[in-house]
Amino acid sequence: MKIVSVVGARPQFIKCAPVSRTIRKHHEEILVHTGQHYDPEMSEVFFEELDIPKPDYNLGIGSGTQGEQTGKMILEIEKVLLKEKPDIVLVYGDTNSTLAGALAATKLHIKVAHVEAGLRSFDRAMPEEINRVITDHISNILFCPTDTAVMNLKNEGITEGVYNVGDVMVDALKYNQKIAEEKSTILQDLNLNPKEFLLATVHRASNTDNIKNLSSIVEAFSDVETTIVFPMHPRTRKYLKEYNLWEKILKNTKVIPPVGYLDMLKLESNARKILTDSGGVQKEAYMLGVPCITLRDNTEWVETVEEGWNILTGADYEKIKHAIENFEGTKRRNEVFGDGNASGKISQKMNSGKT
Structure with missing residues (x-):
């Protein structure tokens, strides 16, 4: 065929x-x-x-x-x-x-x-x-x-x-996780200790192209004491500068260029919590047993919420900050993704x- x-x-x-x-x-x-x-x-x-x-x-x-x-x-x-x-x-x-x-x-x-x-x-x-x-x-x-x-x-x-x-992302993760652990040096390169940082990704137009939403997310990030590692999508970088939020995001955030899959897996598996508006990252967080804070009002991956590993905060400053400080996920994880x-x-x- x-x-x-x-x-x-x-x-x-x-x-x-x-x-x-x-x-x-x-x-x-x-x-x-x-x-x-x-x-x-x-x-x-x-x-x-x-x-x-x-x-x-x-x-x-x-x-x-x-x-x-x-x-x-x-x-x-x-x-x-x-x-x-x-x-x-x-x-x-x-x-x-x-x-x-x-x-x-x-x-x-x-x-x-x-x-x-x-x-x-x-x-x-x-x-x-x-x-x-x-x-x-x-x-x-x-x-x-x-x-x-x-x-x-x-x-x-x-x-x-x-x-x-x-x-199929379970297939990809299982195949690459061990390779990532062996080959990726991202933690050493960024001087990070496992479980002592948060990982963030923001790329959806509903957040990046909306000054109110992006400002609220940046405000929440800048008011957290824990270091946030932020592999940044080119569009996000563009709007942060356009909205004059660039200096503020740098206050408590380690901004880095987008990373490859192996480095991303290493960051995800070693993060204390993950903040994202990405569907794929929500799933990977669940598969890796890392609490996920989703910067959206809804998710197509409802199983991650139902299983207690994902919380939806939207771009709401108070909800994001509260989740960063309090949301820890549960102990159960079933093979909901195969x-x-x-x-x-x-x-x-x-x-x-x-x-």
């Missing part, structure tokens, strides 16, 4: 690595990188560290408005599909690259498989929510990470071609002809 896999952003590189490694044992894979994340720190380093094959196509789309970026991707992905004539297009997650790959394939009557299907935040103001809902409704094969995701699809009338395979063999199950479904 000939499969075209479409990726474009950091979380997709992480998800793609174990799946690509597995499906290439049985199928021909053509890897397409849209260029949605084009900064070397957000792209190239992940291909190198995760041993992902070099993309067969790098479309170099870059940034732009939601519509502009998605439209350019559809146009360029369509050219690839017309040339390669795959049996199936594999897309990941909820980015513009996901939606563009699914739409381009559907218009050409090529089957679409969606890895991480069925997630819902129920917040249509999030571009990611629109991307994932549309992608699910035009996909032929839906690989879900959790029982909740399967139920979300059922509630929307989608029951055919739905498989709960677990979360057993770490999601990639094998995806490949099995491909092999069985059930797709």
